[in-house]
Amino acid sequence: MAVPAIIPKLGNTVESCIIVEWKKAVGEAVAEGETLLDVETDKAVMEVVSPASGVVLAQFYGAGDLAPVLEAIAVIGAPGEDWRALAPGQDDTVTGGEGGPVAEMPEAVAVAAEAPASQPATGAPVSPRARGLARREGLDATGLAGSGPGGRIIERDVQAALASRPKLSPVAQAKLAEGGFTAPERGSGPGGRVMTRDLRPVAEPKPAGKVEPAPTPLVAAAADVEAIKVTGVRKVIAERMLASLQTTAQLTLHASADARGLQALRARFKASDPAFGLHGITINDLILLAVARTLPSHRDLNAQFQGDTLSRFVHVQLGMAVDTPAGLMVPVIRDADQLSLRQMSQEAKRLAAACQARRVTPDELRGGTFTVTNLGGLGVESFTPVLNPPEVAILGVGSINLKAVQQGDASAALSMTGQRGAAFDETSVAFVPHIGLSLTINHQVVDGAPGARFLQALARNLADIDLLLAG
Numbered sequence: 001m002a003v004p005a006i007i008p009k010l011g012n013t014v015e016s017c018i019i020v021e022w023k024k025a026v027g028e029a030v031a032e033g034e035t036l037l038d039v040e041t042d043k044a045v046m047e048v049v050s051p052a053s054g055v056v057l058a059q060f061y062g063a064g065d066l067a068p069v070l071e072a073i074a075v076i077g078a079p080g081e082d083w084r085a086l087a088p089g090q091d092d093t094v095t096g097g098e099g100g101p102v103a104e105m106p107e108a109v110a111v112a113a114e115a116p117a118s119q120p121a122t123g124a125p126v127s128p129r130a131r132g133l134a135r136r137e138g139l140d141a142t143g144l145a146g147s148g149p150g151g152r153i154i155e156r157d158v159q160a161a162l163a164s165r166p167k168l169s170p171v172a173q174a175k176l177a178e179g180g181f182t183a184p185e186r187g188s189g190p191g192g193r194v195m196t197r198d199l200r201p202v203a204e205p206k207p208a209g210k211v212e213p214a215p216t217p218l219v220a221a222a223a224d225v226e227a228i229k230v231t232g233v234r235k236v237i238a239e240r241m242l243a244s245l246q247t248t249a250q251l252t253l254h255a256s257a258d259a260r261g262l263q264a265l266r267a268r269f270k271a272s273d274p275a276f277g278l279h280g281i282t283i284n285d286l287i288l289l290a291v292a293r294t295l296p297s298h299r300d301l302n303a304q305f306q307g308d309t310l311s312r313f314v315h316v317q318l319g320m321a322v323d324t325p326a327g328l329m330v331p332v333i334r335d336a337d338q339l340s341l342r343q344m345s346q347e348a349k350r351l352a353a354a355c356q357a358r359r360v361t362p363d364e365l366r367g368g369t370f371t372v373t374n375l376g377g378l379g380v381e382s383f384t385p386v387l388n389p390p391e392v393a394i395l396g397v398g399s400i401n402l403k404a405v406q407q408g409d410a411s412a413a414l415s416m417t418g419q420r421g422a423a424f425d426e427t428s429v430a431f432v433p434h435i436g437l438s439l440t441i442n443h444q445v446v447d448g449a450p451g452a453r454f455l456q457a458l459a460r461n462l463a464d465i466d467l468l469l470a471g
Contacts, residue, residue: 002077003052004086007069010041010362015169015195016068016207017041024056032077037074039067041236044329044365045358052076057083066171068193078400124151130158137162142181168194175199197239244387249443252384252396253451256434257459259400263433265465277342281450284374285345285433287397288470290461291372292316292344298454300427302369304390305445319371320348322355329355330388332368341469372397382436392446395458398436405432435462 007017017039024030024037032053038045057075061067075083124146126134130153134141137158144161146153168176168183172194175181180202187194230238244250262283269278295302300310318336322329331351336344354360371388374397385396407430436456441451460467 001080001104002054002057002075002083002086004072005036005048005051005074005076006072007039007048007067009069010046014041014069015155015171016189019061019063019065019067019073020045021063022059026056026059028056030054030056040358041362044355044360044362046362048073050076055079057081058087060088066189068189077307086470124153126153127155129155133158133162135179169196172196172199196243201383202394234327241386244389248387248389250387251385251442251443251448251451252438252440253448253455254382255439255452255455255459256403257437259433259435259436261463261465262435263400280349281341281345282369284397285341285348286465287374287462288318288320288333288336288348288372289339289341289344290465291395292333292339293317293468293471294454294458294461295370297338298450300446300450301393301441302368303392303445303455305392305442306390310392310445313369317367317369319368319391319394320351321371321373322352324355324358326358329360329365330357330368330371331360332366363365364421370394376400376435380436382438385438385440387440387442392442392455393451394440396436396438396440398438400433400435402431403430403434 010017020040021037021051022037023035030036030050030053032051034047035047036050036056037048039048040046054076055078056200057077059074059080061073062470064121067073072086072088075086077083126141126146128319130141132421133139133155139158139161144153144157145151168187169189170185172187175196176183176199181199182202183194184198184200186192187198188196189198265286266281266283271283272278295316296314299314302316303310303312305311315335316337319330320333322331333339333344333347333351339347351360351364354364368388368391371385371391371394373385373394375383376399378396379399381401383396383398385394387394407428424465437455439451439455441448
């Protein structure tokens with residue numbers, strides 16, 4: 001019996017993947033568990049295996065196409081077996097291994113692909129049951145033709161509209177159920193599938209008579225513009241960043257920590273006997289260790305917020321932002337608070353290398369409870385890191401710079417000047433290396449004071465990094 005091959009669910013927010021390469025062509029034999037194709041999410045390239053042994057009877061997407069998860073992307077079965085009942089209902093053609101059309105879709109399926117457009121708003125009354133169903137499904141009932149008495153829109157009219165609407169992704173369905181959004185007749189996903197990016201917020205009514213001025217277009221010479229279509233991984237990252245800012249209340253706190261201890265310890269590691277294996281330990285490794293050992297005492301920040309539930313964690317699953325040619329990836333260092341400095345350094349380097357090679361696994365990219373992103377190596381002093389939902393906090397690390405610090409006892413200096421407001425003697429000020437720290441929190445569930453206390457504790461641990469290692 002022919003069976004569909006699907007892309008498994010790769011995370012709560014992954015709705016689709018880009019097909020990188022088919023390992024088996026149409027007509028080619030494949031064994032159960034053998035790699036069928038490679039797919040790419042916004043974070044990594046992963047293998048999808050065949051669900052059965054047989055022959056590849058059909059492929060519904062070609063290399064480079066965006067394919068939905070949990071839906072048929074190919075069919076495996078016996079040669080000559082009828083596979084058309086397993087074809088996705090939203091596509092007009094089925095593609096072979098090179099992406100070219102090889103067969104027309106059955107008529108019933110092709111007709112289903114053309115969802116009827118909404119009729120103009122009638123202004124007809126809507127029954128309470130119809131209004132409730134439309135609200136739960138995110139459908140604008142005022143645009144329907146009513147079949148009740150006097151053109152009244154009743155429940156069966158809403159049900160008919162829902163039946164003709166294209167399929168919604170699981171995440172889009174959940175968002176519609178929360179309210180405040182409506183779905184278009186056709187989405188931007190494969191075959192018109194409605195994705196979260198297609199949902200429209202319910203518009204507030206504009207004051208009568210108010211006319212919005214038309215924007216003035218900016219015209220540039222074609223030779224001065226390089227137009228790059230945002231697709232694939234970059235498009236998904238763009239959507240995730242926008243969703244992060246739209247769904248959380250982000251507040252960033254800036255501080256700095258005395259970096260003399262970090263610099264001194266790093267210098268000692270570089271000058272140590274190679275047999276100790278400490279040459280490769282970086283300042284970033286020391287920062288990761290300090291964060292991991294500070295967070296257990298500040299569990300409000302070592303947390304995830306989903307729906308109406310805040311989950312605080314005992315151990316630290318530390319996300320580490322990695323810059324790759326394909327975009328930003330955030331692998332997770334498991335139980336980071338339990339690791340030694342050497343173990344932390346080794347795991348950080350292993351995960352960074354896996355990201356650069358695009359061979360990091362889905363499990364290594366999920367489940368983080370706090371993230372660190374470091375731009376200090378690029379000379380950035382401070383910045384506003386964007387939350388990585390459902391995490392409630394992220395730490396941005398800046399560069400090390402000299403900071404003027406008052407030395408000695410301020411009260412003694414005041415008595416020496418003899419008057420309040422007089423300048424301290426210049427010998428009481430020193431320029432001390434400090435490292436920039438920028439903490440973004442989700443202000444929905446984390447207040448500013450707990451965030452500030454975490455920064456204070458982290459700054460102390462970084463300044464006394466040798467004591468932290470001895471503890």
